[in-house]
Amino acid sequence: MRFRNLKKWKNLKNLEGLLFFAQRMEELLFDYSLDTYKPLALNAPFLCQETLELISDIDKSIIDSANLKHVLEELTWSLQNDNIAKSLLDVDIERYILDSEETKLSEKEIRLEVLSKTLSPSRYLKRCYELLSSSVKDVKKTEIDTYSKTLITTLTNIGINKQYLYNKILDFFFLGDSPNISSVDQIDDFLNAIAPRIHEFDIFFISSSLINSVADSIKAFKIGMHKELPEELREYALNQNFIAKNNEIYVEIKNVNAFDSYSARKIADIRLDNLSDLFTLFYHKKQISWKEETLIRQCYSDELVIIGSPKNSMEKGFDLKPAKASKQLNLLIENFSFRKNSFEKFNRIVDFHGISVNNDIIENQLLNIWISLETITPSQTGNAKIKNVVSSAIPFIVTNYITRLIERFTADLFRWNKFTAKNILRKLPDTKGDAIYIKVLKLLGIEDNESIRKELYDSLGDFHLLRYRTFQLSKVLKSPKKVIELIDSHEKKVSWQIRRIYRTRNLIVHSGRTPKYIHTLVENGHDYLDQLLFEVIKLSCNDYEIESFEQVFELVKIRYHKYKRALSDIEKFDGDNIVSLLNYT
Known part of the structure; x- marks a missing residue:
């Protein structure tokens, strides 16, 4: 997230909704945004299409029928949380989705075919345009955020390139020779400019x-x-x-x-x-x-x-700066405690990761990511391969989630204005000696710091996106219950995405087909793999002196249960217990 020059903007006082839209759209399309702030791989219309394709593949014995349960679950969740889709439905969601195991596959298919026609991309996009335009003009930021996110998912799945859309955003609102921005009605001009035309x-x-x-x-x-x-x-x-x-x-x-x-x-x-x-x-x-x-x-x-x-999809992950990367490599070489068999396995995973980074064929990248995820996960007797990978990866990703949100927010805050950020953080009570991320967490999550948060809101001026992000994070982090809901939701989404990576791997191998959203899967899969690898390295190089993957995964599982149990026991965050949200131990 960055604050761009507003030299093209005139009469800013009346353009808050439009400016927030422009700032959010740039973040959605930026290659290095955190996955939480990027568009979903699929939304309701395309989840419906995916489900129909899955039923066809089940009929042809390409994909196991056990996959259908998880896809129907995701489709139901998507419909329940999508106001655009719900506004297009003729009857209740349950009428379209028959998830009972007793229901014949052919019956499920015909209902989903009707749903697919009801949520055709053209109908859905038209309604998305209407609702997005209205929310921008009425300055409804939560709706702008939601509709912008699903707009990009819809356009890219129709077949419009993300880089093209990113360039359009910059050209129209910030950098190009197009007309100055002086009226909120220009949202309609922009939406028309990016409408799908062959x-x-x-x-x-x-x-x-x-x-x-x-x-x-x-x-x-x-x-x-x-x-x-x-x-x-x-x-x-x-x-x-x-x-x-x-x-x-x-x-x-x-x-x-x-x-x-x-x-x-x-x-x-x-x-x-x-x-x-x-x-x-x-x-x-x-x-x-x-x-x-x-x-x-x-x-x-x-x-x-x-x-x-x-740009290679594998290049869109998080990178350390060269000096810090060198330092971390030296730390790994000097302290890595894995015994021989596990060290050889670690090397194989690093090899697969390297092949994915250096190979520009997207299908090969996804196959090597899946091989890496499967290799790094210790086998469990009696568990299906995909179930084992999901259950083993989730503890790593969930316990890191709030930490990643705070780290990204801190980076965005300091990129906006380092001097102002430091000045505001100095005013926090009882934080002397705290690390910067802990200070930011306390700024956002402790109720008594409301006056200092207000000072930050006032300082942000026309940076509406960062103010909105501050408010949204604070609303969640002040409530242990909402934090639990947030990480439960993230856990569910990550589980669905890992399963989608696995299904796509099977599609490539068994049918030669490649879905349009494969680039998003590679970006997310690479991110999941890196999170697992970095945690493995951290735990093998600290005073635990972990010696095998089995020990790492067991320890992370124990910490995961401890993390969730501790959260459920907290009624209100204070300066002491809020630190338990961060995974720095």
Whole structure:
């Protein structure tokens, strides 16, 4: 989360809802936002489609029928918490979802088909636009937050690229040459600008000369080759240094239908990848390669753009700065206490993690993440593989959750204004000697600090998103009951997501299909794996001197039960017991 320059904004006093929307949308689309503040992988319309696809896969014996229970549970939860979906339903939710084991699969399928038509993406998106526009104009921030989140989920699952949407946000509201922001009615202009519309694109790559060897075959892939670019593109290409050199060839993929240039580039990339992979079947010594930058022309317009290769989904995780990363590596090397067999297993997991980071094929990334999660989890006799991974990973992720929220909030607070943040934290009573994260936790969670929180609210000025986040976190952290509800909800969502990663792994292996939301699964799966690995390293390098994965997982399970039991025993947070929310022991 960052506070951007508001030079394009005029009459800010009347634009609070619109500015909050713009700030929240940027956070939703930013690659390095915390997973809690990113869009969901799926919302009600696409969960419904996923459930129907799952039923079809169960019929074909691709996926085990036991998976249906968890998907129906998630779909029901989504419908119950989605005002857009509920406004479109003709009858109660229970009428559409038949979750009884006695109900025939065919009956469940027909009800879900009706639900899918009722919640078609086009109907859902239209209602989302209406409700979002109204909530922005009425400055209803909780609704803006909810509708913005589901808007991005809907648009990306329809097929619009996240990077394209991120650029649109920056261009329209903060950086571009588009008109100044002076009226709340411009929310409708923006929503219209990002509405799904299919365009036609021509994509040009610069390829190695090896592609000449398949010149007779490329027509089957609808690929053309040129020694020179079309004349109308040459000046732009020259200015952008998009020039073929040393026997390189211009490769053209024409008439690609897509919602945006980034999506078009992805489609063209897949076509070239398929050609290269087939060539490699017959010639192993070299591969057809091409440069990262592509020249893209939107047909029937003068719009030209150079686009590089998309960011690897594995690169979107949290990274330490190089100096701190080096320090942590040295700590690991000097203190890692695993005995031989466990150390070898740890090395294998690190290898799989490294393969995922270095491999740019999204399916391979997900497969290696799943292998890593499965390998790191100690086996339990009698437990299904997926049940074992879920039950073993949850204690790590849940006990870290509040800590991660506080750490991210602290980073956002200090990024906004380090001087003001420090000045406000100094005013907290009885915090001398406390670490910075504990001070922030006490600022947010102790009722008696309301006057200091108010000073922070007043200081935040036009940074409506950070004020909203402060208020929302404080509302939860002041109540042990609400904290328990929050972590229970997170536990449920993580469980569903790990199961989705596993189902997607099975789809790739057994049917060759890849769902559109796989990039979100890789980002989340990578995050879960890193949380497990870092906790393993921490516990093996401290005074516990843990020697095996079995010991780590057992200790974390014990701490997890202790953590939840301690929370349930607290009636009101104070300066002493609130510290138990953080996982720093």
